[in-house]
Amino acid sequence: MKSEEIVLKLRPEVLADVPSLVDVPVKLKFVEDPPGPPVRSTLLVRVQGYDEALLEQVTKRLYPEIKKIDQVVDTDISIPESQTTVSLKVDHAAATRRRIGPAQIVQALNTAYSGAVLGIYHNSSNIEQEYIVLRMDRSYRDSIPDIMSISLFNDLGIRVPLGDMVRVVEEPTVNPLERENRLDSYYILGDMGDRSITYAAIDILFLLADLEPVPGAKMESFNLFGADYRMPDGRLIKINMGGEWELTLEVFRDLGIAMGVAIFLVYVVLVAQFGSYREPMIIMSTIPLSLIGVLPGFMILDWTAGIYFTATSMIGVIALAGIAVNNSIILLEYLNDLKRSGMGLEEALVEAGSTRFRPIMLTTVTTMLGSLTIASDPVWAGLAFAIFFGLALSSILTLIVFPVLYYILKGRSWKDRI
Numbered sequence: 001m002k003s004e005e006i007v008l009k010l011r012p013e014v015l016a017d018v019p020s021l022v023d024v025p026v027k028l029k030f031v032e033d034p035p036g037p038p039v040r041s042t043l044l045v046r047v048q049g050y051d052e053a054l055l056e057q058v059t060k061r062l063y064p065e066i067k068k069i070d071q072v073v074d075t076d077i078s079i080p081e082s083q084t085t086v087s088l089k090v091d092h093a094a095a096t097r098r099r100i101g102p103a104q105i106v107q108a109l110n111t112a113y114s115g116a117v118l119g120i121y122h123n124s125s126n127i128e129q130e131y132i133v134l135r136m137d138r139s140y141r142d143s144i145p146d147i148m149s150i151s152l153f154n155d156l157g158i159r160v161p162l163g164d165m166v167r168v169v170e171e172p173t174v175n176p177l178e179r180e181n182r183l184d185s186y187y188i189l190g191d192m193g194d195r196s197i198t199y200a201a202i203d204i205l206f207l208l209a210d211l212e213p214v215p216g217a218k219m220e221s222f223n224l225f226g227a228d229y230r231m232p233d234g235r236l237i238k239i240n241m242g243g244e245w246e247l248t249l250e251v252f253r254d255l256g257i258a259m260g261v262a263i264f265l266v267y268v269v270l271v272a273q274f275g276s277y278r279e280p281m282i283i284m285s286t287i288p289l290s291l292i293g294v295l296p297g298f299m300i301l302d303w304t305a306g307i308y309f310t311a312t313s314m315i316g317v318i319a320l321a322g323i324a325v326n327n328s329i330i331l332l333e334y335l336n337d338l339k340r341s342g343m344g345l346e347e348a349l350v351e352a353g354s355t356r357f358r359p360i361m362l363t364t365v366t367t368m369l370g371s372l373t374i375a376s377d378p379v380w381a382g383l384a385f386a387i388f389f390g391l392a393l394s395s396i397l398t399l400i401v402f403p404v405l406y407y408i409l410k411g412r413s414w415k416d417r418i
Contacts, residue, residue, distance in 0.1 A: 075189065105152065113136070204226075282410070345411055
């Protein structure tokens with residue numbers, strides 16, 4: 001069972017039982033280790049600018065809207081909050097008057113809170129061992145009066161209460177405001193249930209397109225990452241998505257460049273092989289045919305099994321650029337042989353299709369079945385299904401589209417010797 005499946009199963013059961021187990025507000029978050037590069041959060045929305053008060057207002061306006069998006073779970077918000085820190089500080093003058101050293105006081109507090117190891121317990125098999133730790137019970141550790149009632153003995157054997165030598169200091173603290181790209185940044189974090197981050201990101205983009213984050217804010221720019229807004233007084237508000245969505249867009253951009261380079265190199269190799277600029281174009285026309293199979297195939301997988309198009313699927317599409325042309329090369333090589341033998345164009349196209357049908361089908365089926373060997377892997381399943389669906393349809397369409405294109409582009413130059 002995958003980690004995602006375990007979390008999807010446990011989340012509703014645990015969240016339903018938590019209110020009956022504790023009587024205080026609890027924020028519970030399920031943390032899993034999904035495949036792929038690590039990110040701060042699966043769903044991450046940045047609210048950036050230079051005015052902290054304005055950013056806090058926008059973040060609080062946006063947060064409940066994002067929580068409403070289907071299958072967005074374990075949400076959190078990173079607005080700096082003021083808290084009170086309680087510290088116990090040694091009154092050195094009072095401790096000196098009572099003949100107690102500061103180190104003795106610190107040791108007593110450390111024992112009360114962290115515990116002191118008294119020894120090691122070995123079980124009967126003498127294999128496993130447990131540490132014997134002396135520490136105050138949690139109910140006493142959480143009570144300042146109970147801590148202050150701890151007594152220490154000075155060098156005269158006189159019992160001295162800890163409260164006579166320690167001061168309780170309460171100090172307000174504020175979580176630090178995060179900055180990213182030299183902009184003050186607030187974050188809305190979340191995870192995804194049984195739904196792809198892609199669909200949640202699209203929902204957020206539609207939300208930003210219709211949203212007025214604060215009265216008077218006007219949209220200045222909009223892209224796949226988010227939107228920029230400008231207040232009438234010139235203050236900037238940037239709302240953009242990070243997490244897996246940002247990583248996905250960057251990966252697809254890089255893989256798109258890689259695919260363009262791969263197609264160009266395939267074309268160069270084919271030109272060198274056939275000594276023609278036109279014939280490689282006919283061969284490479286089968287590459288788009290593979291996409292016709294990939295996209296509907298993943299739509300079916302998404303509806304039936306929750307498997308969607310990923311970065312590894314894009315790697316499979318790049319691989320198809322080299323695999324799909326093989327069928328066209330098989331046909332073209334045989335057509336050239338028939339051309340040299342003096343056969344007519346129409347007859348040669350029919351002969352090539354019927355003769356090469358079995359080799360094309362055999363190589364296609366073996367490649368498709370071979371790709372399925374990694375279909376069970378959560379990372380590489382996308383690559384396997386991209387190759388499977390791409391070849392399944394492109395092989396059939398190649399036998400139809402390639403002869404038609406060849407007839408249109410090469411018909412005039414064909415020397416019919418019949």
